[in-house]
Amino acid sequence: MAKTRKGVEVSIAIAEAVRQADVDVVAAYPITPQTHIVEHLSELVADGELDAEFVPVDSEHSAMSVCCGSAAVGARTFTSTSAQGLALMSEIYFIAAAMRLPMVMALANRSLSSPLSIWNDHSDIMMVRDAGWICIFVENGQETYDNILCAFRMAENPEVMLPVAVNLDGFILTHMIEPILYEDDDLVRSYLPWKPMKNALHPDRPVSMGCFGMPEIYTEAQMNREMGVRNSYPHILDAWEEWGRLTGRHYRPVETYRCEDAEYCIVTMGSYGETAMEVVDMLREEGEKVGVIKIRLWRPFPLEEFRKAALGRKCLIVMDRAITFGGNQGGPVATELRSALYGMDGAPSIVNYVAGLAGRDVSRKDFRNIILEGKAKAAKGEVDGFTLYGLRG
Amino acid sequence: MAKPMEQITWQELETGAVVVEVGNSVQYETGSWRSERPVVDKEKCIKCMFCWLYCPEGCIRQAEEGHFEADLTYCKGCGICAEECPVKCITMVIEEK
Amino acid sequence: MAKTSISSPKHVEREEFFAPGHRACQGCAEVLAVRLVLKALGKDTIVAMATGCMEIISSPLPITSWRVPWIHNAFENAAAVISGCESGMKALMRKGKIPAKKINFVGMGGDGATADIGMGPLSGALERGHDMIYVCYDNEAYMNTGIQRSSCTPYGASTTTSPAGKKSIGQHTQKKNMVEIAAAHGIPYVATACPSFPFDLMEKVKKASETAGPAYIHILSVCPTGWRINPSEAIKYGRLAVNSCVFPLYEVDHGKYRLTYKPSDKKLIPVSEYLKGQGRFRHLTDSDIETIQAATMKAYERLLRLSEQE
Numbered sequence: 001m002a003k004t005r006k007g008v009e010v011s012i013a014i015a016e017a018v019r020q021a022d023v024d025v026v027a028a029y030p031i032t033p034q035t036h037i038v039e040h041l042s043e044l045v046a047d048g049e050l051d052a053e054f055v056p057v058d059s060e061h062s063a064m065s066v067c068c069g070s071a072a073v074g075a076r077t078f079t080s081t082s083a084q085g086l087a088l089m090s091e092i093y094f095i096a097a098a099m100r101l102p103m104v105m106a107l108a109n110r111s112l113s114s115p116l117s118i119w120n121d122h123s124d125i126m127m128v129r130d131a132g133w134i135c136i137f138v139e140n141g142q143e144t145y146d147n148i149l150c151a152f153r154m155a156e157n158p159e160v161m162l163p164v165a166v167n168l169d170g171f172i173l174t175h176m177i178e179p180i181l182y183e184d185d186d187l188v189r190s191y192l193p194w195k196p197m198k199n200a201l202h203p204d205r206p207v208s209m210g211c212f213g214m215p216e217i218y219t220e221a222q223m224n225r226e227m228g229v230r231n232s233y234p235h236i237l238d239a240w241e242e243w244g245r246l247t248g249r250h251y252r253p254v255e256t257y258r259c260e261d262a263e264y265c266i267v268t269m270g271s272y273g274e275t276a277m278e279v280v281d282m283l284r285e286e287g288e289k290v291g292v293i294k295i296r297l298w299r300p301f302p303l304e305e306f307r308k309a310a311l312g313r314k315c316l317i318v319m320d321r322a323i324t325f326g327g328n329q330g331g332p333v334a335t336e337l338r339s340a341l342y343g344m345d346g347a348p349s350i351v352n353y354v355a356g357l358a359g360r361d362v363s364r365k366d367f368r369n370i371i372l373e374g375k376a377k378a379a380k381g382e383v384d385g386f387t388l389y390g391l392r393g
Numbered sequence: 394m395a396k397p398m399e400q401i402t403w404q405e406l407e408t409g410a411v412v413v414e415v416g417n418s419v420q421y422e423t424g425s426w427r428s429e430r431p432v433v434d435k436e437k438c439i440k441c442m443f444c445w446l447y448c449p450e451g452c453i454r455q456a457e458e459g460h461f462e463a464d465l466t467y468c469k470g471c472g473i474c475a476e477e478c479p480v481k482c483i484t485m486v487i488e489e490k
Numbered sequence: 491m492a493k494t495s496i497s498s499p500k501h502v503e504r505e506e507f508f509a510p511g512h513r514a515c516q517g518c519a520e521v522l523a524v525r526l527v528l529k530a531l532g533k534d535t536i537v538a539m540a541t542g543c544m545e546i547i548s549s550p551l552p553i554t555s556w557r558v559p560w561i562h563n564a565f566e567n568a569a570a571v572i573s574g575c576e577s578g579m580k581a582l583m584r585k586g587k588i589p590a591k592k593i594n595f596v597g598m599g600g601d602g603a604t605a606d607i608g609m610g611p612l613s614g615a616l617e618r619g620h621d622m623i624y625v626c627y628d629n630e631a632y633m634n635t636g637i638q639r640s641s642c643t644p645y646g647a648s649t650t651t652s653p654a655g656k657k658s659i660g661q662h663t664q665k666k667n668m669v670e671i672a673a674a675h676g677i678p679y680v681a682t683a684c685p686s687f688p689f690d691l692m693e694k695v696k697k698a699s700e701t702a703g704p705a706y707i708h709i710l711s712v713c714p715t716g717w718r719i720n721p722s723e724a725i726k727y728g729r730l731a732v733n734s735c736v737f738p739l740y741e742v743d744h745g746k747y748r749l750t751y752k753p754s755d756k757k758l759i760p761v762s763e764y765l766k767g768q769g770r771f772r773h774l775t776d777s778d779i780e781t782i783q784a785a786t787m788k789a790y791e792r793l794l795r796l797s798e799q800e
Contacts, residue, residue, distance in 0.1 A: 024581035027574065051585055053577035057570065058614025065567035065611060069538060069574020072561050075582050077574075095563055100409030161408050194587060199411045201559040201575060203534040203593060208412040208554035210562035216399040217551050221410045223403035395552040410551055418511030418548070418555040426516065442499035446688055447725050449522040452510045467510035471517035471714075472722030485722075 003184045010141040010173050011036035013180045014080070014106050017148040019050040020188040021104075024075035027055040027066035031085040032118045033170035034108040038080055060085035064092035071101035071163075072209060074200030076152065079103065082170055083110035083124040090128050096163045097132035098225055099210055102155035102197070103163045105133075106148060109270065109321075110170040111358040119359025120170040122270070122321035125298075126332040132229050134164040134236060135299040139273040141178035144168050146249055149183075152192050153239040160232040161197075167298070169271040171359060187246055233300050253302035254309050255294045258284060262291030264348070264375050265310070267318040269295045269333060272362065276319075279367040290371060295333070306340055313348040317374035320354045320386065330354075330386040351377045355389035366390065394420050423450065427470035429485040435460040437482035444474035444483065496689040496696075503529040512555040513547040517721025519728060520544060520627045520711035523685040524598070527625055527709075530695035531594045533558060536579075538572035540599030540608060541565035543634040544627065566608035569615035569624050572597035576620045594623060594699050601628040601642035605666045616675040616704045623698045623705045626668060629713035637716045641666040644736075645785070646778055647770045649716075654773040664785070672706035673742045679705035681741035681750075686712075686728030690739055690750050697743070710737045718769020730764040733757045735790035740797065747796035761786050 001020070008016075014037045018026065026045070028038040044050040053070075057063045060081050070077045081089060086107065096103065112123040125135065134154055138144045144166065151164035168174060199207050213221050236253070244250035257277050259265060268276050273294040283290050293309045293316070295302075310316060320331020329335050334352035341347040351374040356362040362370075370389060377383065395417050396405070407413060438460035445453040445461055452467035453474065463474065475483040496502060507528035514521040524544055528535065535558045539545050545562045548555040563571045576595040583590045597615070599608055604626040612624060631649045632638040639652035639661050648660035673680040679701040683691035691709065698705035712728045714721040731737040732751065735758070739751040753759075761783045765771040774782075 022585075024585065024587075025574065025577050027577070051581070053581045055573065055577050055618065058610050058617075062567065062570040062611045062614050065563060065570030066574035066577065068563050068567075069561070069571040069576075070578035071574075072571075073536070073575050073578040073582065074588075075578030077578070092564055092567060098409070099563070196588065199407065199409070199413065201536050201561060202588075203536065203559060203591070206415045206557060206559040208415060208549055208556050208560045209409065211410060211412055211549035211551040211554060212546055212562070213410070213551050214398055217401060217406075220401055220403040220406060221551065224406045224408075224410065227403070228408065398550070398552060401552060406552075412549075412552055412554045414552075415554055416509035416557040418509045418553050421511035421513070421553060423511055423513065442502075446499040446502060446526075447522065447685075449514060449518050449525070449724075450510045450512075451506045451508060451525050464510070469516045471724070472720070473517055473725055476722040477725050 001182060001185050003182065005179055005181045007177055007179050009036060009175060009177050010144050010168065011175065012040050013141055013145040014148055015040035015044060016182060017145050018078050019044050020185055021076065021149060021152050021192050022189070022194070023050070023052050023078045025053045025055060025066070025070035025077045026079065027057050027063045027070065028079050028081065029057050029060045029063050029085060031060070031082045033110060033174045034080045034082045034085070034106070036174065037106055037108070060089040061092060064089035064096060067103045068092060068096050068099065068101050071103045072201050074197035076156070076194055077103040080106040080108065082108040083112050086124045087112060087127060093128050093133070094131045100161040100228060101163060102161055104148065104151040104155055105163065105165045107165045107167045108170040108174045109167050117358040120172050121357045121359070125165065125167050126322040129299070129332060132162070132225055133299060134162050134232055135167065135297070136164065137167045137269040137296055137298060138173070139271045139294070141173065141176060141180050142249070144173060145180050145182070146243060146247070147251070149188060149192065150239045150243050150251070154232065154236050157235045157239070158198060160235045162228060162232055167270060172271045183247060191242065191246060229300050236297065251296060252305070253297035254305040255296055256309050257292040257294070259291030259293065259309065261289055263289040263313060264315045264317065264378065265291045265293045265313055266367070266371050267293045267295065267316050267333070267337065269298065270321070272319055272356070275362070275364055275367055279364050279371065283368065283371060301336070303340055306337070307344065310341060310348055311344060311346040315349045315351060315375060315378035317371055318350055318352045320352060321356055323354055328385065334386060349378045349383045351383055352386035353389045354386050360390065362389070422466050423469050424466045427468060428488055429470040429472060430465065430488050431463050431468065431470070431472070431474050431483045432486050433460055433462045434482040437480055439480050441479060443477055443479060447473050447477045449473065496692050502692065503532065507533060507557045508548070509555045509557060513550070514543070515715045515721070517714040517724040519685050519724040520629055520713065521547065523627055523691070523709045523711050526685055526688050526691055527695050528558060530692035531596065531699055534592060535594040535596055536572070536575050537561070537596050537598055538563065538568045538575060540568040540603030542600040542603055544598065544600070546634060565603055567611050568597040568599045568603060569608060569612040572622050573615040573618065573620040576622050595621065597622060597624040599626060600634070601626060601630060602632045602640040605641045605668045613675065616672060616677050616706065619703055621702055623707065626708045627711040628708060629711045629716060631716050633713050633716045642668065646774050646782060648773060649770065659778060660773065669708045677704040677706060678702070678744050679741070682708045682710070682737065682739055684710045684728040684732055684737060684739065686725045687732065687739060687751060694741060716770070719767060727764070727768070730759065734759045734761045734764040735786050736761055736764055738790055738793050740793055747793065747799070749793060749797045
C-alpha cells in the first residue's frame, strides 16, 4: 500500500499497522471493545493480505501463553485485549516481561468488573502497572497507528527485548472513525526489519528459558529485569525519533501544550488529552494561565521529563481513570506523580480527580469545571486524597 | 561451568535469565545423596543394557571391560538397576564413608 | 504385543538429551519417562513444560538438565505455549525467515497441570489442530507440592488432601479419564504408556512425532515418594499397574482403538497385587479392593471391545 489518507475506524487502522509490520503470529480471544481489531486481522489473514498464523485461542490466558511461545521462537507477535481479558492473562502478562519476550499488545482500555462494564477507563492497565511492560498511551487514531508500529521497533530491539502495550481508550478510540495517514508499506518494512532473535528456541542452538529461581538468585533476576525496563528508555526515544524523521510525526514521553507560562496544568493520559487541549484554549482566552501535560510513556516512567514539565507550576490537576481502593491518597497516576515530586524545590501541589469511570462522559464543560475547581482547591490547600468527579450522593 | 547461584551478579544473568549452557546440571553431583551403591558382578553381566535403559539418572555407562555400571558421581542409589537386572548381577551395598 | 521396531535396549538412542545431575527423587519413574520420551524424539525437539516436579528438578537457575530447547512459562499453559512455538516456527519457515526443518513441538505437564489447571489450554490446543505432541506424566497427585490429590488420583488413594480416615476411604472420586477426553477431540493420535514398558512408550512417541496434527500421550509415572513404595520398585509397580489392567496400554490411532499390550493369562494379576504394597492404599479393606477390581475389569473389557472393532 502506498502512502494514503483514509477515514477509517481506529481498530481497522491498528490491524493495518499490524499487517504492515508483517507479523508472524496473532493470538487473541474476543472481548469488547477489542474485537474489531482482531476481526479485521483475521480477515487480512483469510484474504492472504497478511501471511501470519492467526491463533484463535480458548482464553486470554492462552492468548498470552501462545504469544510467549511464539515470541520465544523469535516470531513477530501481536495480541489485543481489554479489562477482564487482561485480568485473566495477567499471570502470563508478568511472565512475558520477566522472560523478556518481545510482543506488541493493543490494549483497548476498559473498566474492570464488577459491576460488569464494557466501557472505558484505565482500571485494567493500572492493575498490571508493575509488570515491567513498556506502556504507551495514545490519544487519537493517528497516534494509535503510529505507535503500534513504533512499539514493534521498541520491543524487538536487542537492547530492549520487552513486550509493549499500546493503550487506547476503549470505544472512545477503538470505535472512532478518523482520518488516518497510512505510511507506505516499504517505509514500514524498512523501519521494522525482522531479525532473528538472540537465544530464540531452536534445536540448532538449544537454550533453557524460564528456569526457576531459588532465593539465592531471584533478587538478581529481578534487578536484571528492572534494569531491562529502565534501560529501554533511550531506545524508546530512538524508535520515536526515527519514526519522526521518516514521517514528520514526533512523539515524546511527556508532552506539553501551552505550558510555557502556565501556572497550573491539567495532567492527562490517553484520549482525554484532546479535550483537555480544547478546554485549555478556551480558558486561555479567558486569561487563565493553564496548560496540559500529557503522559505518553507510563512505563518506564519518564521521571526527569515529568519533573521538567511539572516543577515551577503552582498546581497540577491530575486526571485519573481508576481508583486505588483504600489507598486514601488518590488514583494511581496522582499517587505516582505526588511521589515523583515529593520534597523537590518548586514542586506544585497536586489536586486529583478521578473521572470518566466506565465511559461516563467527561465533556468540555466538565473539564472546565475540574480545572477551575482544582485551581481553587489548590489555592485553599485542599490537596489531599481525590475527588470522584460527577458522583451523586 | 556455571557459577554457583549465590555468586552470580545481576549483570551476569542473560537477558530474561535464559540459560545457554545446556545440560550443565552435570556439574551437580547427586551421588552424594546415595546411601547404597550398586556393585556389578562383571562376570555375570550379559550386557543386555536394561540397567542403562531403566536408570532414572541416565548415569549408567559401558565400562572398558564391556559390562555396564553406574557413574557414582550421579547415582542416587535407588536400586532400580539391581531390581531390574534379568540375571541379578547387581547388588546394592551400603555406602560406608 | 504389537510389532515394534524397538525391541531391545540396543535399538534405543544412546544420546542423552536430559543430563544427569537433576534433582528428582531416588527411583523417580517420571524423570525416566522424560528421558525415554526425549530419546524417542531426538534432538530436533522443542519442549514447553508446565510448572511441576520435572520443571523444578531440572532447572534451578543457572542450571539446566535440558539439552534440547526448553521453555517453562507457567503451571497451566504448557499446551498453549507449545502451540505458540509451533505457530511461530510455522510462520517463520513458511515466510522463509528461517530455513525449513522438521521439529517436534512437545508440551509436557504432570497430571495436575494437564487434567486440572491446564485442561482448558490443552483442550484449546488440541482442538486447534497444531502439529504438536502433548505428554502428560501422570503420577496421580500433586507430588511437587507435597502429595495433594488431583483429579487423576485414583479411587481409594490416601493423599495429603484426601486422607483416609474413619469416615473417608481417601480419594472418593474416580480417576479422570484424560485419555478419553483427549480422544474425544478427534485428534489423530492418542495413547497411554508407561516407562516400565519402554519400547512400547518410545514406539508411541515416535508414532506421535510422525503423525501430522496433535497427539496426546498419557504416561503413568510411578512416584515412589507419593505412592509410598521403595524407590527400587518404581519399574515393578508400573508393570503391576499394567498387568492388573489398572493402567492398560493402548492407543487410539485416527479413531481406531488398539491395546498395544494385553497381559497374558499368566501375567494377568488381580488389582490387589498392585495395590497391596503401596502406602497410599494400605488402608483399603478387602471389600474396597473388590470394588476396585470390578471397576478395573469393567473399564478394561470396554477397551477390549473397542480394540476388537474394525
